[in-house]
Amino acid sequence: MGEIKRRFAVVMAGLVGAVALVAAAPPASADVEIVGGERVSVVDHPWVVYLTDPSGFQFCGGTLVAPTKVVTAAHCTTGRTAPGFRVVAGREDKRSTAGVVSEVSRVWVHPDYVTAEKGEDVAVLTLRKPSLYGVLPVAEAPGVYPAGTSAAIFGWGRVSEQGSTSRYLLGATVPVTSDEECSAAYAQYDAGQMVCAGFAEGGVDTCQGDSGGPLVAGGRLVGVTSWGEGCARAGKPGVYARVAAFGAVLAPELVEAG
Ligand code: 4AZ
Numbered sequence: 681m682g683e684i685k686r687r688f689a690v691v692m693a694g695l696v697g698a699v700a701l702v703a704a705a706p707p708a709s710a711d712v713e714i715v716g717g718e719r720v721s722v723v724d725h726p727w728v729v730y731l732t733d734p735s736g737f738q739f740c741g742g743t744l745v746a747p748t749k750v751v752t753a754a755h756c757t758t759g760r761t762a763p764g765f766r767v768v769a770g771r772e773d774k775r776s777t778a779g780v781v782s783e784v785s786r787v788w789v790h791p792d793y794v795t796a797e798k799g800e801d802v803a804v805l806t807l808r809k810p811s812l813y814g815v816l817p818v819a820e821a822p823g824v825y826p827a828g829t830s831a832a833i834f835g836w837g838r839v840s841e842q843g844s845t846s847r848y849l850l851g852a853t854v855p856v857t858s859d860e861e862c863s864a865a866y867a868q869y870d871a872g873q874m875v876c877a878g879f880a881e882g883g884v885d886t887c888q889g890d891s892g893g894p895l896v897a898g899g900r901l902v903g904v905t906s907w908g909e910g911c912a913r914a915g916k917p918g919v920y921a922r923v924a925a926f927g928a929v930l931a932p933e934l935v936e937a938g
Contacts, residue, residue: 741893837889
């Protein structure tokens with residue numbers, strides 16, 4: 681899932697202090713020149729976390745919505761029980777030891793979840809100990825983010841469809857797509873529980889490895905990175921689980937244990 685890639689962006693090569701201007705890249709290699717999103721700070725977005733296995737391999741993203749609660753995608757939990765997760769907060773660079781690695785005591789998966797494309801792609805991980813990092817409130821009312829609303833996407837996933845995942849946290853801004861546009865893009869789109877985001881011309885998107893991470897609008901968690909056809913393709917926006925649609929079933933899972 682994701683990765684956040686942007687075509688035709690300026691390449692800033694900081695290596696050896698030299699500024700390398702990319703001269704006349706051949707069209708065939710256009711995808712190689714993609715710069716994935718932009719680096720963003722975990723200080724500014726402390727609620728963005730990533731999930732690893734016990735060996736430290738990052739496979740998904742997530743969002744801290746309460747000190748012990750991380751919202752992620754149901755498909756990120758496939759084949760894994762609580763001991764198989766670590767939640768990493770406060771670490772922008774996957775190769776650093778910054779931040780805190782938390783263990784998970786409980787995994788809740790939406791009871792109707794089957795596959796991402798069928799919907800209900802939402803899960804909640806409960807941390808063993810409360811996180812001290814900031815939390816992001818969950819969107820409650822659907823419809824506060826009409827088509828065209830600017831939404832932020834985040835992740836450490838792939839920087840292009842066939843590329844590698846990002847070492848650093850990347851972020852980008854994409855417009856929420858209308859239901860009509862998303863239905864036209866995907867037969868499986870269900871406006872009742874999914875929301876799409878992306879530019880009609882593509883170029884900026886989540887990708888493999890970004891799943892479970894946040895789609896943020898109006899300072900709230902609006903969506904959970906879920907699926908899409910490829911990454912950043914024209915006419916194929918990213919599909920996000922529409923968090924507000926799961927309010928009733930999600931709310932009890934977000935209550936902190938006493
Ligand atoms: C994935 O495979 C995935 N472009 C996540 C997000 C998107 C596509 C694929 C959206 O996890």
